[in-house]
Amino acid sequence: VIHQRGGLYPGTARDTQTPYVRDSLAFLGITDVQFVYAEGLAISEASKVESLASAQRILRNLAQPERIAA
Numbered sequence: 001v002i003h004q005r006g007g008l009y010p011g012t013a014r015d016t017q018t019p020y021v022r023d024s025l026a027f028l029g030i031t032d033v034q035f036v037y038a039e040g041l042a043i044s045e046a047s048k049v050e051s052l053a054s055a056q057r058i059l060r061n062l063a064q065p066e067r068i069a070a
Contacts (some may be wrong), residue, residue, distance in 0.1 A: 001025075001035050002055070006042030010035075034062060 001021055009015040018035055025033055038055040040047040 001033060002038070002059075003035060004038040004041060004055075005039070008040050010037050010039065019066070036062070 003017055005017075007014070010018065021035075022033060036055050036058045037038070038051050038060075040051045042048075
């Protein structure tokens, strides 16, 4: 699940999206869920660029096929 928001909310009481999405997916039987955040997009241009770059790195890492150890 990719979240993008103007402020910084993960792990705070203001993060209403993550628990709602997690519970909705769990109700459907989907429990192995990864969240990727692009946040702070409205704080400053520097915050926006840094957050988007971080989210892209995380997404690239998640997209890498798992390597099977020999």
